[in-house]
Amino acid sequence: MNAIYTFIEAEKTTYGVAFLCRLPKVARSSFYAWLAAAKARAARKAADQDLVHEITVIHVASRHIYGVPRIHAELRRLGRAVNRKRVARLMRTLPAAA
Structure with a gap:
C-alpha cells in the first residue's frame, strides 16, 4: 500500500486525489490517514x-x-x-x- 500512497502523493499536483484514489480502488480517507502519519x-x-x-x-x-x-x-x-x-x-x- 505504501507504493500506492507514495504514487498518489507524487501525482496529486497533476491529478485530483479523488481520481488517483479511484484508480487503485483506495479510499481517500486511507490516503489522508497515511499522509497524516508521515x-x-x-x-x-x-x-x-x-x-x-x-x-x-x-x-x-x-x-x-x-x-x-x-x-x-x-x-x-x-x-x-x-x-x-x-x-x-x-x-x-x-x-x-x-
Missing part, C-alpha cells in the same frame, strides 16, 4: 536509527559477544526503556560481524 513514521525511523547506534556501540564494546538478551539488559541498565523484541528486530538489520 511525521510519526519519520520520528520512529529516527529513533530506531539512534537505538541502532547504541546497540552497535554496546555490541562492539562486548567484542561481538553480547546477543539480544545482554544488549537489552545493558540498555535497561543505562536507563533506556526499550522492548526486547525491538532490540532483536533492529539487531537483525545489522550486518553480521565478520
Whole structure:
C-alpha cells in the first residue's frame, strides 16, 4: 500500500486525489490517514536509527559477544526503556560481524 500512497502523493499536483484514489480502488480517507502519519513514521525511523547506534556501540564494546538478551539488559541498565523484541528486530538489520 505504501507504493500506492507514495504514487498518489507524487501525482496529486497533476491529478485530483479523488481520481488517483479511484484508480487503485483506495479510499481517500486511507490516503489522508497515511499522509497524516508521515511525521510519526519519520520520528520512529529516527529513533530506531539512534537505538541502532547504541546497540552497535554496546555490541562492539562486548567484542561481538553480547546477543539480544545482554544488549537489552545493558540498555535497561543505562536507563533506556526499550522492548526486547525491538532490540532483536533492529539487531537483525545489522550486518553480521565478520
